[in-house]
Amino acid sequence: xxxxxxxxxxxxxxxxxxxxxxxxxxxxxxxxxxGPRGALLVSSIAVGLLFLGWxxxxxxxxxxxxxxx
Amino acid sequence: MAENPNPxxxxxxxxxxPEEIVVRSERRWFIVMIGMLVVMMAVIVxxxxxxxxxxxxxxxxxxxxTLHLGGEFAESNLGTAAEPDGSVTVRMIAQQYSFVPSCxxxxxxxxxxxxxxxxxxxxxxxxxxxxxxxxVVPGFVSDVRxxxxxxxxxxxxxxxxxxxxxxxxxSRVVVVPKDQFPSMTPIERTSCAEQ
Numbered sequence: 001x002x003x004x005x006x007x008x009x010x011x012x013x014x015x016x017x018x019x020x021x022x023x024x025x026x027x028x029x030x031x032x033x034x035g036p037r038g039a040l041l042v043s044s045i046a047v048g049l050l051f052l053g054w055x056x057x058x059x060x061x062x063x064x065x066x067x068x069x
Numbered sequence: 070m071a072e073n074p075n076p077x078x079x080x081x082x083x084x085x086x087p088e089e090i091v092v093r094s095e096r097r098w099f100i101v102m103i104g105m106l107v108v109m110m111a112v113i114v115x116x117x118x119x120x121x122x123x124x125x126x127x128x129x130x131x132x133x134x135t136l137h138l139g140g141e142f143a144e145s146n147l148g149t150a151a152e153p154d155g156s157v158t159v160r161m162i163a164q165q166y167s168f169v170p171s172c173x174x175x176x177x178x179x180x181x182x183x184x185x186x187x188x189x190x191x192x193x194x195x196x197x198x199x200x201x202x203x204x205v206v207p208g209f210v211s212d213v214r215x216x217x218x219x220x221x222x223x224x225x226x227x228x229x230x231x232x233x234x235x236x237x238x239x240s241r242v243v244v245v246p247k248d249q250f251p252s253m254t255p256i257e258r259t260s261c262a263e264q
Binding site for chain 2: 051054065
């Protein structure tokens with residue numbers, strides 16, 4: 001299969017023009033000056049919901065059903 | 070020449086986020102994760118010890134070849150039996166592809182002990198909307214205890230794949246009001262057919 005080593009491989013999404021707007025190094029450095037806060041927020045929400053779900057299942061379902069051993 | 074509106078994405082260099090920010094973020098995330106694990110373990114240990122929670126761990130053997138010849142799991146002894154202490158014991162046999170008996174009745178608000186064994190291969194049983202859940206292994210007796218607080222019908226499927234007819238292997242436990250149970254005959258307790 002012919003390939004051009006000059007051009008990096010591009011995904012179908014990229015070639016369709018639906019990728020995020022390109023950002024230059026300075027803008028990226030400015031956005032990440034205090035760390036990846038957005039990623040931390042999203043992951044905190046996801047993990048927090050998982051944790052609350054576990055507690056809800058344990059206290060609202062498992063314990064009221066009682067011991068079986 | 071017009072500028073390409075979608076120029077190729079360039080990889081950003083490492084080191085964009087200051088080192089101390091990275092270290093601080095990872096340390097905080099690690100502390101939060103450890104904290105969550107500690108809370109979950111504490112909840113399990115405290116409630117488990119406080120309420121004596123543990124999985125069914127009965128190790129009691131039986132001979133699957135001679136189940137039908139006598140003893141606890143002889144046909145005449147299957148079904149629901151009232152114990153002198155007021156509790157109830159349900160004895161059932163799991164076999165390809167049914168539980169025997171296929172329906173039992175137990176009283177609400179009463180400790181119920183399920184004792185099951187298998188006549189052939191490994192089966193399992195659970196009661197929907199309860200914590201009852203155990204494997205049924207040939208040669209061993211599964212002993213599971215629970216109390217049904219509300220009358221109703223509880224489906225009891227086999228949850229351990231046991232062969233081609235596994236999907237049709239299920240039983241029913243009908244929980245009747247506590248005051249109604251003593252007046253039932255032994256036949257009524259092990260059959261859900263209308264008398």
